[in-house]
Amino acid sequence: MAKKKIEKVYEKLSNEYEIFAENDNEWEKNGLNSTDFKSLVSVMLSTMTHTKRVIRACNALYDKATTPKEILDLSDDELTELIKPVAHYNRKTKHLKEMCQQLIDNHNGEVPRTEKELLELQGVGRKCTDIMMNFNFGGDTIAVDTHVHRVLNRLGIVETKSNEDTADEINRLTPKKYKKHAHEWLIQHGMNICISRKPKCEECIASSLCDYYEKEF
Ligand code: SF4
Numbered sequence: 560m561a562k563k564k565i566e567k568v569y570e571k572l573s574n575e576y577e578i579f580a581e582n583d584n585e586w587e588k589n590g591l592n593s594t595d596f597k598s599l600v601s602v603m604l605s606t607m608t609h610t611k612r613v614i615r616a617c618n619a620l621y622d623k624a625t626t627p628k629e630i631l632d633l634s635d636d637e638l639t640e641l642i643k644p645v646a647h648y649n650r651k652t653k654h655l656k657e658m659c660q661q662l663i664d665n666h667n668g669e670v671p672r673t674e675k676e677l678l679e680l681q682g683v684g685r686k687c688t689d690i691m692m693n694f695n696f697g698g699d700t701i702a703v704d705t706h707v708h709r710v711l712n713r714l715g716i717v718e719t720k721s722n723e724d725t726a727d728e729i730n731r732l733t734p735k736k737y738k739k740h741a742h743e744w745l746i747q748h749g750m751n752i753c754i755s756r757k758p759k760c761e762e763c764i765a766s767s768l769c770d771y772y773e774k775e776f
Pocket of ligand 1: 710713714752753754758759760761763764765766769770771772
């Protein structure tokens with residue numbers, strides 16, 4: 560049932576939204592993902608932070624440092640100052656330094672390409688790992704953030720409490736052919752229509768498939 564429903568949702572969303580490679584992607588334009596290392600750092604910095612602030616912090620940081628060694632050469636105060644536009648910049652300073660040291664000690668300064676190794680890095684959680692696997696290493700894992708989690712729960716495709724549980728469920732339910740771009744469609748829907756405070760259900764192309772809509776209207 561949920562499998563059939565999610566296929567119908569993907570069909571609708573894929574007609575509505577462009578994939579990131581086709582649209583005016585802010586990350587691409589600003590070079591936030593021009594190397595695997597920059598992608599990893601940008602994703603780490605992006606948690607709980609609006610894209611505009613992520614871009615400001617990343618531009619400031621990448622003007623000074625674009626490799627693990629160059630980040631380690633910055634003092635903690637310098638690094639914190641550069642990434643100050645993002646949320647939790649003190650914690651992220653600490654994690655970035657530890658993660659860079661791990662890359663140098665264990666991976667010759669390169670970003671590892673397996674889920675297991677990525678998850679062992681300080682400050683790199685499930686969402687960061689799934690994004691790296693999908694966008695950088697050609698995998699087809701669907702990354703789940705707060706927007707994707709919300710949309711899928713409102714639709715009634717999953718009934719989950721955490722992003723991690725949603726990620727497990729949606730990766731199990733989604734047919735392979737939709738996995739590559741599912742995150743991109745779902746996140747755009749969550750940011751533009753199925754927004755947190757008051758979803759724009761009257762504009763939603765998936766309302767005929769939505770449990771929340773059926774209950775509320
Ligand atoms: S109908 Fe409303 S709650 Fe359901 S997916 Fe669309 S915007 Fe979200």
